[in-house]
Amino acid sequence: MSGLIIEGVTKKFGNVTAVEDVNLHFKTGEMICFLGPSGCGKTTLLRMIAGLEEPTQGSISFEGKDLTRVPVHQRDIGMVFQSFALFPHLSVGENITYAMRIRGHSRSEREDRAKELLDMMHLPGVADRRISQLSGGQRQRVAIARALALNPQIFLLDEPMSALDANLREAMQIELRKLQQELGITTVVVTHDQTEAMTMADEIVVMGRARVLQTGSPMEIYKKPVDKFVAGFIGTSNLLPAKMSGENAVRVGSAELRVEHGAVGQPAGTDVLLMTRPEEVFVRPIGASAPANAVTGKVSFVRDIGATIEILVDCDGHEVISVLTPKDWPDVRIGDAVTVEMPAGACTVLAA
Amino acid sequence: MQEGTRLTRSIGLIPSSVMIGIFFMVPFVLILLTSVSVPTADGDYQLGFSLEHFDRFASWFYIERALFSAGLCALIALLSLLIAFPFTYMLTQFGPRSQTVWLIYILAQLSLSEVLIAFSWQILLSRTGGIANILVWLGLAEKSFSMAPSAGAVLAALVYLAVPFSVLLLYPALSRLDRSLTEAARTLGASPLRTFFTVVVPVTRPAIISGGVTIFVLTLGAIIVPQVLGKPEHWTLSVLITDQAIFNFNMPFASALAVVLLVISASVIYGVTKFFGGKS
Numbered sequence: 001m002s003g004l005i006i007e008g009v010t011k012k013f014g015n016v017t018a019v020e021d022v023n024l025h026f027k028t029g030e031m032i033c034f035l036g037p038s039g040c041g042k043t044t045l046l047r048m049i050a051g052l053e054e055p056t057q058g059s060i061s062f063e064g065k066d067l068t069r070v071p072v073h074q075r076d077i078g079m080v081f082q083s084f085a086l087f088p089h090l091s092v093g094e095n096i097t098y099a100m101r102i103r104g105h106s107r108s109e110r111e112d113r114a115k116e117l118l119d120m121m122h123l124p125g126v127a128d129r130r131i132s133q134l135s136g137g138q139r140q141r142v143a144i145a146r147a148l149a150l151n152p153q154i155f156l157l158d159e160p161m162s163a164l165d166a167n168l169r170e171a172m173q174i175e176l177r178k179l180q181q182e183l184g185i186t187t188v189v190v191t192h193d194q195t196e197a198m199t200m201a202d203e204i205v206v207m208g209r210a211r212v213l214q215t216g217s218p219m220e221i222y223k224k225p226v227d228k229f230v231a232g233f234i235g236t237s238n239l240l241p242a243k244m245s246g247e248n249a250v251r252v253g254s255a256e257l258r259v260e261h262g263a264v265g266q267p268a269g270t271d272v273l274l275m276t277r278p279e280e281v282f283v284r285p286i287g288a289s290a291p292a293n294a295v296t297g298k299v300s301f302v303r304d305i306g307a308t309i310e311i312l313v314d315c316d317g318h319e320v321i322s323v324l325t326p327k328d329w330p331d332v333r334i335g336d337a338v339t340v341e342m343p344a345g346a347c348t349v350l351a352a
Numbered sequence: 353m354q355e356g357t358r359l360t361r362s363i364g365l366i367p368s369s370v371m372i373g374i375f376f377m378v379p380f381v382l383i384l385l386t387s388v389s390v391p392t393a394d395g396d397y398q399l400g401f402s403l404e405h406f407d408r409f410a411s412w413f414y415i416e417r418a419l420f421s422a423g424l425c426a427l428i429a430l431l432s433l434l435i436a437f438p439f440t441y442m443l444t445q446f447g448p449r450s451q452t453v454w455l456i457y458i459l460a461q462l463s464l465s466e467v468l469i470a471f472s473w474q475i476l477l478s479r480t481g482g483i484a485n486i487l488v489w490l491g492l493a494e495k496s497f498s499m500a501p502s503a504g505a506v507l508a509a510l511v512y513l514a515v516p517f518s519v520l521l522l523y524p525a526l527s528r529l530d531r532s533l534t535e536a537a538r539t540l541g542a543s544p545l546r547t548f549f550t551v552v553v554p555v556t557r558p559a560i561i562s563g564g565v566t567i568f569v570l571t572l573g574a575i576i577v578p579q580v581l582g583k584p585e586h587w588t589l590s591v592l593i594t595d596q597a598i599f600n601f602n603m604p605f606a607s608a609l610a611v612v613l614l615v616i617s618a619s620v621i622y623g624v625t626k627f628f629g630g631k632s
Contacts, residue, residue, distance in 0.1 A: 050539055051539075052535055052538070052539075072535075072538040072539055073538045073539075073540075073541050073542055073543050073544075074541075075539075077539055078539070078540075079536065079539040081532045081535070081536055082532075083530070083532055085530065085532035085533050085535065085536035087533060087536075087537075087551060087554075087555070088555060089554040089555050089557070098537070098540050098542075098550075099540040099541050101550075102540065102541045102542050102546060102550075103541060146540070147539075147540075150541075156539075
């Protein structure tokens with residue numbers, strides 16, 4: 001019974017249900033992201049793993065040990081808060097070794113460990129500085145060092161990048177992921193930023209309105225979202241209203257398309273949504289050879305942002321976006337009638 | 353353009369400067385002048401410079417009174433902080449509606465004047481109608497006794513007066529305390545008690561220090577409680593000032609004592625703030 005197991009966990013605050021019946025199982029050493037919009041319950045779930053909130057129902061266990069009723073200060077965790085929560089009255093070194101001081105480690109042990117951690121976080125020599133003298137990025141590293149000082153078994157981070165400048169975020173996402181892999185520590189990160197989740201996670205848990213909507217690897221969720229909410233939350237998606245027209249086929253306007261993924265078994269006539277990702281559809285001028293799986297439309301906008309080009313096509317009142325690199329440019333202009341090829345493998349049928 | 357804004361800013365300072373001038377500087381200067389005034393032939397005093405009133409202070413009797421007053425008020429500040437701090441911290445953990453109710457109740461306590469408290473406590477500590485009777489009823493004492501006048505009575509009543517004030521002085525800093533700091537400490541292995549002493553107290557230290565100093569300075573001015581609940585050996589310097597000024601008509605000596613009191617207050621404020629780091 002290894003790993004982190006969350007069973008039947010529900011959390012109610014009075015009449016408000018913050019988390020409803022969550023069942024998750026993660027392997028030790030994995031990096032997990034709880035992803036969702038604000039208010040979806042992801043932070044509450046994280047706090048229950050930390051012990052800062054107690055579940056109304058259900059249990060949480062790690063490596064076979066039931067943690068549900070264990071008080072916070074007795075759990076073997078390290079947590080990084082959104083505001084970092086660094087102690088203003090202690091120096092950087094004292095902050096980092098706070099947990100050691102609580103447990104009675106000697107001064108020399110603490111100084112050595114502080115130096116070790118600061119080197120690991122690429123912040124050598126700042127042990128004697130005050131917190132107020134550090135920049136945002138430096139504070140985050142100190143917060144991470146402080147959480148990891150005693151090598152906890154579970155590493156928890158609550159929106160760790162939100163207090164950083166945008167340009168720092170991407171670099172830190174990669175650094176954090178590399179650190180986690182090096183240490184092999186079971187890590188849970190809460191975020192509302194899907195690029196962050198896609199960059200860092202082994203497994204993503206998409207949450208919405210207090211429930212878990214989908215769990216899976218970043219690619220699984222990206223390629224096969226389970227409903228239109230998840231599809232819309234991760235990456236850009238094209239959603240076209242369609243009707244089932246038999247097994248593995250849908251009708252979009254006047255076009256008939258073959259489909260392979262998603263809710264394909266529904267009876268003919270059911271209203272569904274056809275989802276495709278912008279990089280998997282191809283815009284071509286209406287010409288001689290009409291491709292198999294395609295819809296027609298008119299180019300409404302072209303966004304050339306240097307490394308990629310986005311073509312927005314108006315298909316019978318619905319917008320389809322196609323993203324491609326400059327070398328694949330199909331030479332279309334605004335107003336051109338085009339056909340948008342949607343290969344069967346790229347289409348996913350979702351409930352309407 | 354800069355000239356204009358500087359002028360308007362200076363004009364803006366005039367009302368408060370006038371107020372400080374009238375209500376503080378003028379009386380202060382008058383007291384200072386009176387404390388060094390020279391006695392005339394017919395028993396009155398005139399402007400001059402004489403240190404004889406400070407000389408009279410320099411006797412052990414008055415110096416001992418000054419030390420006693422400072423010591424008493426320091427003890428009061430310490431005790432009221434010890435009582436008020438944990439209570440105020442717990443208060444900030446309540447829901448907002450409960451907090452408001454409690455704060456209103458504590459504010460209401462402040463409307464009780466020193467006079468009211470002094471005489472209420474006198475009754476409370478009396479032989480005939482006081483809490484000693486409860487002790488007899490409980491079998492802990494043979495017959496009722498009076499608990500006042502005594503040093504303990506003065507201390508108790510003044511701490512009773514100071515605690516609601518301390519709560520109000522500590523409340524802003526404690527309510528603004530970032531909750532994630534205590535949560536972080538707990539995730540790092542600190543029990544609630546350890547968190548209190550290693551995080552809550554140090555982080556709010558400026559408020560504690562300035563609160564303590566404020567209580568010290570305010571209690572230094574108590575005149576009713578020491579007289580009603582204490583014997584003459586428990587009277588503070590402020591009582592003696594009142595005595596000299598009102599009953600002995602010795603304004604210069606009273607002023608000299610007042611200047612001493614001011615010097616004590618100022619040095620405590622300066623010394624404590626500098627060495628223990630209060631909020632300026």
